[in-house]
Every structure is written in C-alpha cells, then in structure tokens.
Amino acid sequence: xxxxxxxxxxxxxxxxxxxxxxxxxxxxxxxxxxxxxxxxxxxxxxxxxxxxxxxxxxxxxxxxxxxxxxxxxxxxxxxxxxxxxxxxxxxxxxxxxxxxxxxxxxxxxxxxxxxxxxxxxxxxxxxxxxxxxxxxxxxxxxxxxxxxxxxxxxxxxxxxxxxxxxxxxxxxxxxxxxxxxxxxxxxxxxxxxxxxxxxxxxxxxxxxxxxxxxxxxxxxxxxxxxxxxxxxxxxxxxxxxxxxxxxxxxxxxxxxxxxxxxxxxxxxxxxxxxxxxxxxxxxxxxxxxxxxxxxxxxxxx
Amino acid sequence: xxxxxxxxxxxxxxxxxxxxxxxxxxxxxxxxxxxxxxxxxxxxxxxxxxxxxxxxxxxxxxxxxxxxxxxxxxxxxxxxxxxxxxxxxxxxxxxxxxxxxxxxxxxxxxxxxxxxxxxxxxxxxxxxxxxxxxxxxxxxxxxxxxxxxxxxxxxxxxxxxxxxxxxxxxxxxxxxxxxxxxxxxxxxxxxxxxxxxxxxxxxxxxxxxxxxxxxxxxxxxxxxxxxxxxxxxxxxxxxxxxxxxxxxxxxxxxxxxxxxxxxxxxxxxxxxxxxxxxxxxxxxxxxxxxxxxxxxx
Numbered sequence: 193x194x195x196x197x198x199x200x201x202x203x204x205x206x207x208x209x210x211x212x213x214x215x216x217x218x219x220x221x222x223x224x225x226x227x228x229x230x231x232x233x234x235x236x237x238x239x240x241x242x243x244x245x246x247x248x249x250x251x252x253x254x255x256x257x258x259x260x261x262x263x264x265x266x267x268x269x270x271x272x273x274x275x276x277x278x279x280x281x282x283x284x285x286x287x288x289x290x291x292x293x294x295x296x297x298x299x300x301x302x303x304x305x306x307x308x309x310x311x312x313x314x315x316x317x318x319x320x321x322x323x324x325x326x327x328x329x330x331x332x333x334x335x336x337x338x339x340x341x342x343x344x345x346x347x348x349x350x351x352x353x354x355x356x357x358x359x360x361x362x363x364x365x366x367x368x369x370x371x372x373x374x375x376x377x378x379x380x381x382x383x384x385x386x387x388x389x390x391x392x393x394x395x396x397x398x399x400x401x402x403x404x405x406x407x408x409x410x411x412x413x414x415x416x417x418x419x420x421x422x423x424x425x426x427x428x429x430x431x432x433x434x435x436x437x438x439x440x441x442x443x444x445x446x447x448x449x450x451x452x453x454x455x456x457x458x459x460x461x462x463x464x465x466x467x468x469x470x471x472x473x474x475x476x477x478x479x480x481x482x483x484x485x486x487x488x489x490x491x492x493x
Numbered sequence: 494x495x496x497x498x499x500x501x502x503x504x505x506x507x508x509x510x511x512x513x514x515x516x517x518x519x520x521x522x523x524x525x526x527x528x529x530x531x532x533x534x535x536x537x538x539x540x541x542x543x544x545x546x547x548x549x550x551x552x553x554x555x556x557x558x559x560x561x562x563x564x565x566x567x568x569x570x571x572x573x574x575x576x577x578x579x580x581x582x583x584x585x586x587x588x589x590x591x592x593x594x595x596x597x598x599x600x601x602x603x604x605x606x607x608x609x610x611x612x613x614x615x616x617x618x619x620x621x622x623x624x625x626x627x628x629x630x631x632x633x634x635x636x637x638x639x640x641x642x643x644x645x646x647x648x649x650x651x652x653x654x655x656x657x658x659x660x661x662x663x664x665x666x667x668x669x670x671x672x673x674x675x676x677x678x679x680x681x682x683x684x685x686x687x688x689x690x691x692x693x694x695x696x697x698x699x700x701x702x703x704x705x706x707x708x709x710x711x712x713x714x715x716x717x718x719x720x721x722x723x724x725x726x727x728x729x730x731x732x733x734x735x736x737x738x739x740x741x742x743x744x745x746x747x748x749x750x751x752x753x754x755x756x757x758x759x760x761x762x763x764x765x766x767x768x769x770x771x772x773x774x775x776x777x778x779x780x781x782x783x784x785x786x787x788x789x790x
Contacts, residue, residue: 220592227586228603234618234662235606241621253632254621307515314508322512322519329523331719331775335747335764339533339542339757340526366518395507424611426726427744431752441613445730448617457621468614475609476602482609483601483670 242266242462249457265456269463274453275446278435282463285443289423289470291354292439296361297418301411304366308373309399313385323370330367338431345432352434360432361422369414376410377403409481416478417485420471440467527768534761542757551762561763564741567653571742572721574657575664579717580710582661583668588698590669591676601673605666612663616730619659620646646732649739656731656740663727664720668713675709676702711778718774722767743767 237254242265244258252259271281310316311323341360342351350356380403388398404411429439438446444467448460475482534552537545555561586604590597607615622628625644633641645655679702687697703710725744732740743763751760 220589220594224589224594224600227589228600231604231607231662231666234622237622238618249627253635254624254627255632303514306511310508310512310515314505314511316505316509316512319512322516325519325523326515328775328779329519331715331771332523332527333719333723333744333764333767333771335723335744335760336530336768337522337526338747338764339751339760340529341522343542344522363518363522366515370515395511420609424613426611426613426729427748430729431748441611441726444617445613448620449730449733457627460617461621464614464617468610471609471611472606475606479598479602483605486608486667486670 238461238465242269242458242465244458246456246458262458265458265462266466268456269447269459269466273447273456273459273463275443275450282440282443282447282466284436285438285440286466288354288433288437288443289440292357292361292429292437293419293422296358296365296422297415299358300362300365300369300418301414303362304369304414305373305404305407305411306399307366307370308375309377309403310395311370311374312377313398313403314395323374326367326370330371334364334427342431351432352437354433354437356432357428357437357439360428361418361425364428365418365421369418372410372414372417373407376407380406412478413481413485416474416481420474420482423470530761531765531768534758534765536758536761538757538761540755540757547758551758552766555759555762555766558759560738560741561743561746563738564743564746567740568721568724568742570653571657571660571724572718574654575660575721576714576717578657578661579664579668580713582665583713584672584703586665586669587672587676590673601670604669607663608666610663612724612726613730615659615663616656616727616732619655619662620731623655623658647736649736652732652736652739656727659731660724660727664717668717671709671713671716672706675706678709679705711782715775715778719771722771 233255240257241249241254243261243263244252245260245262245264248259269282270286271283272279273281311319341363345351345356345359350359384402384406385398388402393401423439424441425439426441426445429442433439433442444463447463533542533544535546535548536543537547537550590600594600623630623644623646625631625647630641630643633643645651645658683701683705684697687701692700723744724742725748728734728740728742728745734741734745743766747760747763747767750756750763
C-alpha cells in the first residue's frame with residue numbers, strides 16, 4: 193500500500209503485482225516474525241523448563257532446550273507438590289475445577305439463554321430496565337459485591353462449598369451471556385417467531401423447537417466463553433472456597449508461591465502448564481469461535 | 494409486537510417467570526449488594542458487619558493509609574501505561590496483520606493465546622521470565638553484557654513495570670482483535686479515495702481511519718479500563734504485592750482488609766472508591782452510547 197499512491201487511476205485494474213522479496217515484505221514479515229517469537233516465548237519457556245531437572249536449570253539458561261528430558265516434574269506437579277500442609281499436587285484442584293466448571297457452564301447458559309430469549313421475543317414492562325441493570329453489573333468491580341455474597345452464601349449454607357462457587361459463577365456469568373443470547377435471538381428473522389405464534393406455539397415450545405435448534409453456534413460460543421472464564425477465575429475461588437474446594441488456579445498459586453522449601457522451578461512450570469491446558473486446548477481447537485466470543489462481549493447491546 | 498398487547502400482565506406470565514433469575518440477580522445481587530456495601534462503608538464494621546455509623550471515618554482513614562496511597566499510585570501508573578501501550582501496540586499489530594499477509598491465522602493465534610490464559614498463569618510465567626538469577630537478565634549477561642540489570646520484580650521502584658510487561662503480553666491480543674475487526678469494517682473505498690488524493694498511508698490511518706473507528710476504540714477503552722481497575726490475580730501471582738508493598742493495588746487492598754485483616758469497614762470504603770472510579774468511565778460512555786439510541790434498543 194505504500195507504493196500504491198503512485199498508481200494512476202486509468203491504469204490496469206486490480207492490485208499491483210508485488211515482488212515476494214520486496215523491501216516492504218521483508219520488513220513486514222520480519223516484524224511479524226519477531227512479534228510472534230515474543231508472544232510465543234513464555235509458552236516455550238514454560239514447556240522447556242518443565243522438562244528439565246533442577247541441576248540443569250541452575251546451570252543453563254531458561255531458553256535452552258532440555259539436554260535430558262524428564263517428565264518427573266509433571267508427575268510431581270500433578271500428585272505430590274505441596275501447598276502448606278498437604279502434598280496432593282494439583283490433582284485435587286483439577287477435579288474441583290472440573291466439578292465447578294461443568295455445572296456452572298450448563299446452569300449459566302440455560303438461565304442466560306432463557307433470559308435472552310424472553311428479552312428478545314417476549315418483552316414485558318420493565319424488562320429493559322432489568323436488562324440495563326444487569327449489563328451495568330458486568331462493569332461493577334466484583335470487590336463491591338464480594339462481601340454481600342459471602343453473607344448470602346453463609347445464609348443458605350453454601351459458603352466454602354463447590355455448589356456455592358457454582359452459584360457465584362452462574363450469577364456473574366449472567367450479564368455477558370444474557371447480552372450474547374439477547375443479541376443473537378434479536379437477529380433471527382422475526383417471521384419465524386410470528387409464524388410459530390400463529391400456529392399456537394407457546395413460550396417454551398418456541399424456545400425448544402425453534403430458538404435452540406437455530407442457535408447452536410451461539411451456544412458453542414457461550415460454552416467456550418464460560419469454560420475459559422470459569423476455569424481461569426481466581427478471585428471467586430479464593431474468596432468463596434475452602435482448602436477442600438480450591439479450584440485449580442488457587443492451588444497453582446499456593447504451590448508456586450508457598451514460601452517454604454527450595455523453589456522447584458521445573459515443578460512450578462509443569463503445574464502452570466497443567467492449569468493452562470484446558471483453556472489453551474479450547475483456544476487452539478475453537479479458533480474463530482473463541483474470537484467471536486470476545487467480539488460478542490464487545491458488541492453494543 | 495408482544496409488548497403492545499392488551500392485558501400483558503397475564504399474557505406474558507411465562508416470560509416473566511422465566512426472567513426471574515435475571516430480575517433477582519439484577520435487583521438483589523447487583524443493586525442490593527452494591528448498595529449494601531456502600532451503606533456499610535459508613536459504619537464501624539470490623540470482623541463482622543455492624544450498623545454503627547461513623548460517617549466518613551473509614552474514608553479518612555483510607556486516604557491516610559500508606560498502603561492505599563501506594564495502591565492508588567500503582568493503579569494510576571499501571572493504568573496510564575497500560576492504556577497508552579495496549580492501544581498503540583494493539584493498533585499497530587492490527588494494522589500489520591491487515592496488510593493482506595500470509596499466515597494471518599497463525600500469527601493472530603499466537604498473539605491472542607495469552608488472552609485465553611488465567612492471570613495467575615501469566616503472572617507466574619513472567620515471574621519466572623523476569624527472575625534475575627535465571628531469566629532475561631541472566632541471558633543478557635551471558636551474552637557478554639556483564640553489568641546488564643533488569644530485575645523489575647526485585648526492585649521496589651520499578652516492580653509495577655514488571656507487572657505491566659505481563660499485563661501487556663496478555664491484553665494486547667484482545668485489543669488487536671478488536672482493532673482488526675474495526676479495520677476490516679472500514680470501506681475499501683476510503684482507502685482508494687485516500688490513495689487518489691495522494692495521502693500517505695500513515696496519515697490515512699491517523700486522520701481518516703482512526704476517527705472512523707471511534708466506536709471500536711470506545712468499546713475497547715471501556716473493556717480495558719474496567720479490566721485495569723479489577724486487576725488482582727496478576728499481582729497476587731506475580732509479586733504478591735511485593736517487594737514490600739510496592740505493587741499493591743486497590744483490589745488487593747480490598748481483599749486483604751476484608752478477609753485477612755478483619756477490617757471490613759476499610760474494605761467496604763476501598764471497594765466503594767473502586768466503584769466510583771469505574772462509574773466515572775462507564776456512565777459517560779453509557780450516555781454517549783445508549784442515551785440516544787432507543788430506536789434500535
């Protein structure tokens with residue numbers, strides 16, 4: 193595009209053919225290559241460090257590939273690494289996170305899709321007011337609502353339990369998911385809805401037989417958004433769970449930042465990758481869907 | 494349609510019942526919880542919340558606490574640097590990727606993957622990368638520059654910039670994606686017209702394209718700012734607020750006061766200040782964005 197300003201209007205049509213090794217291309221791809229290296233480097237360092245033994249880490253530099261590959265740090269991170277009193281590794285945290293994430297994702301998506309459907313197709317007096325409040329809720333710093341929810345969970349006896357965390361994630365997932373579903377349902381052709389009404393279909397009939405089957409892509413986006421969001425959560429985990437119900441991110445932080453003992457950097461890095469494995473897998477597999485989830489959070493309502 | 498029908502109170506009964514979770518969350522958790530915290534920030538709550546009014550005492554104490562002042566200063570430094578850099582980097586990355594390059598997907602995937610990770614992971618990786626004994630500093634010294642010093646996480650004066658590096662690594666991909674979507678939304682005729690007029694590329698970006706992308710910038714701004722105010726996990730994982738209290742942030746102050754120091758009143762006052770900060774950004778935005786757009790609401 194740099195040299196294109198010289199192109200005459202009445203010249204040959206179509207983009208100007210470019211040489212592969214033009215100065216522009218070398219500069220462009222060179223820059224992009226350096227950028228890509230920079231962004232990829234931490235992941236590379238994590239993997240490489242986790243495969244080395246401690247003596248090798250102390251001698252070599254963090255970018256060097258392992259001379260002797262060992263999977264011992266991974267085993268240790270999974271089942272033996274210590275957090276203060278217990279030495280169960282990350283496995284407990286992993287299973288806690290699984291038990292938190294699966295019900296939270298299902299519950300929050302069911303609730304938000306029905307909410308979004310009601311907001312898009314069955315508007316009632318005041319529905320937009322509640323929706324606006326809900327969206328504002330997405331911007332309120334969680335710190336403001338931390339303690340009232342502690343009281344709420346204590347009252348219903350869920351404080352410190354996995355179910356308590358599921359409830360919290362369902363609540364805080366609601367704004368963005370409701371927005372996502374509302375916008376999607378609004379974009380569906382209205383004739384479908386009207387025709388179904390004429391045929392006598394009711395609220396749930398239209399939801400299950402028309403809306404849900406037509407909205408599988410948006411359900412996928414919602415699942416991606418929620419699984420990564422809930423898996424990566426740290427604040428709610430640390431506030432609303434106890435040592436038995438710590439999610440994986442909290443266990444990870446406790447393992448790595450526990451002050452006692454010699455720092456085992458290889459175990460720490462193995463633990464870090466293990467914790468990132470679920471969101472990374474989702475990210476690399478889902479590709480464009482993931483980006484769409486981000487964009488959905490960014491669209492105006 | 495549905496909303497204009499007569500006797501809608503009964504007509505829409507199922508929809509109303511179905512919307513109960515949303516109504517309860519909006520009213521009781523979001524509004525109720527926020528009001529509750531603000532109200533209790535004027536009380537002398539310690540280990541447990543109690544309604545013993547002390548007026549603005551908690552706020553006076555808050556603004557006289559060194560840890561809070563450092564937290565605010567850090568948030569300001571981190572916030573301003575983050576805002577400027579994340580937009581500059583995000584936009585440049587998007588502009589580079591928008592040059593009809595090959596391997597676009599690969600490069601986008603590499604730049605965006607940090608965003609899929611937890612802040613805890615980001616914090617821990619960069620704690621390791623910036624470790625003076627083994628990390629970047631050590632590498633540069635091994636290359637022969639013996640006196641090279643770069644250990645932000647162990648130097649209280651610059652520790653917050655160590656966090657900034659990690660934060661940028663994680664967030665710039667997000668801004669890049671938003672900006673790229675904005676750039677792709679620009680009519681190609683704009684570029685053609687600029688070319689015909691002989692306007693240089695960089696000038697076209699600054700004078701024509703960026704102003705046209707205003708909505709994208711505003712959306713990204715709101716997302717980035719609310720993210721900055723909430724910053725917590727990254728600090729806990731990467732520095733734990735240290736060395737000393739040099740990387741404390743407001744969100745961490747709130748947590749420490751509420752759940753470690755049993756000083757709920759301070760926690761409530763601090764979180765109310767955080768709320769005010771966010772409202773200062775979100776309310777003008779909401780008025781601009783939604784105030785006059787009832788027509789497609």
